[in-house]
Amino acid sequence: MHDTKWKSAFRRKMLKWFSLHQRDLPWRQNKTPYRIWVSEIMLQQTQVVTVVDFFNRFILAFPTVEKLAAAKEAEVLKLWEGLGYYRRARQMHRAAQIIVDEHEGKFPVDFDSVVKLPGIGRYTAGAILSIALDQRQPILEGNTIRLFARLLEMKSNPRHTQNQKVLWEFSTSLLPRKQCGDFNQSLMELGSEICHPKRPKCLICPVHNLCPTAIKGLQTTIPVAAPKVKYESVNEAIVVIRRRSKFLVKQYAEGGRWAGLWDFPRFNLNLSQSNHDNSGNLKRVDGSSRLGDLLKDQTGLIVKIQKTDRQIKHAVTRFKITLDCYIANQVSGRLTKNQENYTWMTLAEIEAAPMSVTARKIATVIRDTNCKI
Numbered sequence: 441m442h443d444t445k446w447k448s449a450f451r452r453k454m455l456k457w458f459s460l461h462q463r464d465l466p467w468r469q470n471k472t473p474y475r476i477w478v479s480e481i482m483l484q485q486t487q488v489v490t491v492v493d494f495f496n497r498f499i500l501a502f503p504t505v506e507k508l509a510a511a512k513e514a515e516v517l518k519l520w521e522g523l524g525y526y527r528r529a530r531q532m533h534r535a536a537q538i539i540v541d542e543h544e545g546k547f548p549v550d551f552d553s554v555v556k557l558p559g560i561g562r563y564t565a566g567a568i569l570s571i572a573l574d575q576r577q578p579i580l581e582g583n584t585i586r587l588f589a590r591l592l593e594m595k596s597n598p599r600h601t602q603n604q605k606v607l608w609e610f611s612t613s614l615l616p617r618k619q620c621g622d623f624n625q626s627l628m629e630l631g632s633e634i635c636h637p638k639r640p641k642c643l644i645c646p647v648h649n650l651c652p653t654a655i656k657g658l659q660t661t662i663p664v665a666a667p668k669v670k671y672e673s674v675n676e677a678i679v680v681i682r683r684r685s686k687f688l689v690k691q692y693a694e695g696g697r698w699a700g701l702w703d704f705p706r707f708n709l710n711l712s713q714s715n716h717d718n719s720g721n722l723k724r725v726d727g728s729s730r731l732g733d734l735l736k737d738q739t740g741l742i743v744k745i746q747k748t749d750r751q752i753k754h755a756v757t758r759f760k761i762t763l764d765c766y767i768a769n770q771v772s773g774r775l776t777k778n779q780e781n782y783t784w785m786t787l788a789e790i791e792a793a794p795m796s797v798t799a800r801k802i803a804t805v806i807r808d809t810n811c812k813i
């Protein structure tokens with residue numbers, strides 16, 4: 441750890457740099473705990489440029505915690521559509537209801553109450569209370585982990601439990617007596633805008649002279665890289681089933697990743713390990729007949745399915761998903777109720793319903809091509 445003189449110089453330089461170079465972001469105006477909370481939850485796993493429009497729309501629809509608590513979950517999910525990681529939105533909605541029920545609609549201002557709310561961990565609680573209320577709360581997230589690892593010349597993986605402890609202690613020891621909100625934001629801003637993972641801009645960094653990693657030229661080796669994530673290939677199928685002007689959609693049940701969202705019937709087509717070729721690549725399959733059986737089991741409908749050329753590739757956590765699109769026009773049988781909530785919707789109803797990103801892409805193609813997928 442660095443001495444008191446180093447820390448004083450560091451705080452001074454960071455606060456000065458932040459006052460001159462901070463980005464103009466909507467949540468930096470009128471910094472209430474509610475607005476900072478919304479921004480912090482949106483910024484988890486999502487870039488600032490993407491969040492700005494989502495934040496403005498969300499705050500316009502739900503300007504207060506009471507308005508958010510009173511909203512229907514579908515309205516909240518609809519405004520979250522495109523941001524992904526929908527659990528964040530559901531937890532925020534639940535937390536807003538707790539704030540109304542247990543805190544008279546006022547965002548709590550003590551750390552223990554804030555950290556108890558669904559979806560809020562140590563970092564988010566510290567960020568809300570320091571940025572909105574200038575409380576002396578430390579923070580530690582992706583950008584600050586990298587920045588601190590370089591400032592401490594940490595030569596082992598900063599995400600290891602022991603190193604995390606050291607980094608939280610460092611974050612706490614750096615806090616100034618006042619302006620903790622600006623100081624914490626300056627750390628994240630420097631990490632995001634200057635101290636990049638690859639090619640940090642050390643020549644224009646305000647703390648260049650205080651940084652042992654830059655002085656020794658170790659920027660490419662610190663922070664030590666985490667072990668690479670092993671991606672798993674997954675082959676999914678989505679089936680667009682049309683009956684006159686309506687399409688078959690389902691709503692995901694409680695408890696899953698996409699709870700509350702609507703989707704076209706979607707199935708995992710990975711049959712088994714034998715679905716991979718000798719090089720370990722996923723074998724492409726035409727799942728038309730199997731999908732027919734699955735659909736009959738799940739919905740009671742008998743459909744004639746055809747594979748189309750449309751394919752969407754996307755990644756979710758450690759899965760690389762290839763989504764093949766199928767289409768079915770001939771439908772017989774009656775829709776039976778089951779675990780997922782299947783129903784028929786018009787395109788206008790689909791437009792208004794919250795959907796996953798890939799389902800929305802398909803819905804847009806259906807609309808724009810008059811169902812020529």
Ligand code: SF4
Pocket residue numbers: 587590591634635636640641642645646647648651653654659
């Ligand atoms: S000098 Fe370079 S490595 Fe050190 S904190 Fe600044 S940008 Fe990061």
